[in-house]
Amino acid sequence: xxxxxxxxxxxxxxxxxxxxxxxxxxxxxxxxxxxxxxxxxxxxxxxxxxxxxxxxxxxxxxxxxxxxxxxxxxxxxxxxxxxxxxxxxxxxxxxxxxxxxxxxxxxxxxxxxxxxxxxxxxxxxxxxxxxxxxxxxxxxxxxxxxxxxxxxxxxxxxxxxxxxxxxxxxxxxxxxxxxxxxxxxxxxxxxxxxxxxxxxxxxxxxxxxxxxxxxxxxxxxxxxxxxxxxxxxxxxxxxxxxxxxxxxxxxxxxxxxxxxxxxxxxxxxxxxxxxxxxxxxxxxxxxxxxxxxxxxxxxxxxxxxxxxxxxxxxxxxxxxxxxxxxxxxxxxxxxxxxxxxxxxxxxxxxxxxxxxxxxxxxxxxxxxxxxxxxxxxxxxxxxxxxxxxxxxxxxxxxxxxxxxxxxxxxxx
Numbered sequence: 001x002x003x004x005x006x007x008x009x010x011x012x013x014x015x016x017x018x019x020x021x022x023x024x025x026x027x028x029x030x031x032x033x034x035x036x037x038x039x040x041x042x043x044x045x046x047x048x049x050x051x052x053x054x055x056x057x058x059x060x061x062x063x064x065x066x067x068x069x070x071x072x073x074x075x076x077x078x079x080x081x082x083x084x085x086x087x088x089x090x091x092x093x094x095x096x097x098x099x100x101x102x103x104x105x106x107x108x109x110x111x112x113x114x115x116x117x118x119x120x121x122x123x124x125x126x127x128x129x130x131x132x133x134x135x136x137x138x139x140x141x142x143x144x145x146x147x148x149x150x151x152x153x154x155x156x157x158x159x160x161x162x163x164x165x166x167x168x169x170x171x172x173x174x175x176x177x178x179x180x181x182x183x184x185x186x187x188x189x190x191x192x193x194x195x196x197x198x199x200x201x202x203x204x205x206x207x208x209x210x211x212x213x214x215x216x217x218x219x220x221x222x223x224x225x226x227x228x229x230x231x232x233x234x235x236x237x238x239x240x241x242x243x244x245x246x247x248x249x250x251x252x253x254x255x256x257x258x259x260x261x262x263x264x265x266x267x268x269x270x271x272x273x274x275x276x277x278x279x280x281x282x283x284x285x286x287x288x289x290x291x292x293x294x295x296x297x298x299x300x301x302x303x304x305x306x307x308x309x310x311x312x313x314x315x316x317x318x319x320x321x322x323x324x325x326x327x328x329x330x331x332x333x334x335x336x337x338x339x340x341x342x343x344x345x346x347x348x349x350x351x352x353x354x355x356x357x358x359x360x361x362x363x364x365x366x367x368x369x370x371x372x373x374x375x376x377x378x379x380x381x382x383x384x385x386x387x388x389x390x391x392x393x394x395x396x397x398x399x400x401x402x403x404x405x406x407x408x409x410x411x412x
Contacts (some may be wrong), residue, residue: 023089023090025095026095030100032055032097032099033051033096034051034055034097035093038094048094048095049080049081049084052096053070057069063145063146067188068186071184072186075181075182075185079107080106083102084097085097087412110140110144113140114148118154118155120133121133126169128165128166130158130162131162131169132166132167132168132169134158134159135159135167138156142182142186143182143185260283260288261282261284262282262412263280263282263389263412264281265278265279265280266407266409267294269294269327270405270406271401271403272325272401273353275295275329277293279391279407280292281345286337287334287335288334290335291332292329292349293330294328295327296327298324298326300328300352302354302356302366304365304366306367308370312365318359319357319360320360323356324356324364325353325354327351328352331349331378332348334347341385342381342383343382344379344382345379345393348375348376348378350373350374351373351375351395352373353371355371373398374397374398375398376395376396377396378405379394380392381393388408388410388411389408389409389411390407391407392404392407
């Protein structure tokens with residue numbers, strides 16, 4: 001049993017080394033990321049989201065010139081916060097990151113609003129209200145990437161049918177605020193630079209850089225023009241960027257590896273015999289696995305057996321009054337993610353609950369009818385708070401001994 005426990009602990013520690021790290025996020029090319037060094041959460045959030053916006057404005061996901069793209073991306077600040085996550089780099093920087101394949105989630109709320117506005121326009125009998133809904137839908141579409149041609153055609157067709165007229169017949173403050181921000185972003189343009197006229201001395205012309213072919217990323221995303229800021233790092237080229245994030249292969253045809261998020265927890269069984277130990281959990285988008293090992297750190301070795309009435313195979317035990325309790329639980333199972341923060345788990349394994357009495361000869365007897373070992377079943381729930389994870393569960397050993405399991409740890 002000790003050897004088995006040692007093997008499980010070794011595997012647990014070894015698997016922990018596979019957890020995602022800041023260096024992997026920044027170097028793999030699968031993630032869009034930005035970093036901030038301010039310790040104040042509100043300031044760090046603004047800095048990291050602004051960094052994501054700067055990098056996204058260098059792509060052609062949205063249409064327009066550089067200034068328009070940046071202004072449009074700034075209208076997605078809330079959505080970028082919702083779809084991205086944060087971690088801490090070894091040198092203390094706060095890194096906000098999002099997988100390239102998840103960028104499409106930024107646009108989902110706005111696509112949904114367009115569809116709802118079209119449905120509202122179809123249901124109402126008031127022409128002015130319908131025209132207002134379609135005006136909002138058309139403005140939203142100008143801030144969205146290419147695609148949904150049928151929806152765009154339907155909006156254009158309804159606009160033509162309704163004709164000119166009022167576009168303020170409905171009052172919805174949240175939509176009006178977004179429409180105003182999008183309209184302002186669409187009107188963004190580069191500020192003209194002041195021309196300096198030479199009087200007598202003409203400046204020496206700078207050599208023209210060599211003309212090279214534009215960098216083209218896989219799956220059609222082009223690097224349009226990086227913002228001229230020395231603080232920005234070059235835009236990483238993901239394996240599956242652009243507007244098609246559903247493809248699970250690299251450009252070379254090989255399957256793209258699946259990266260899980262790993263969590264290391266310290267768990268304890270609260271019962272007649274407390275036990276402690278590590279739990280390693282790895283979870284993908286929906287499913288994951290875990291392994292757990294807990295022990296009371298007391299020996300279960302005995303010299304002979306007895307019953308709780310004191311009888312043994314050779315007579316009656318003369319107890320000294322000293323007792324010893326030992327518990328071991330080894331388990332593994334599946335994890336199912338219900339939401340971004342809540343997961344449930346269930347598994348099975350092996351468990352022991354052993355009670356020993358010491359006799360007057362300093363020998364230990366195992367009380368067999370008060371000791372249990374065999375199948376262990378457990379289930380529970382996990383809750384993530386940023387990178388901190390809490391767990392609460394129940395387990396049962398040999399269908400006789402129940403225990404409450406408490407866990408706390410960190411998600412990498």
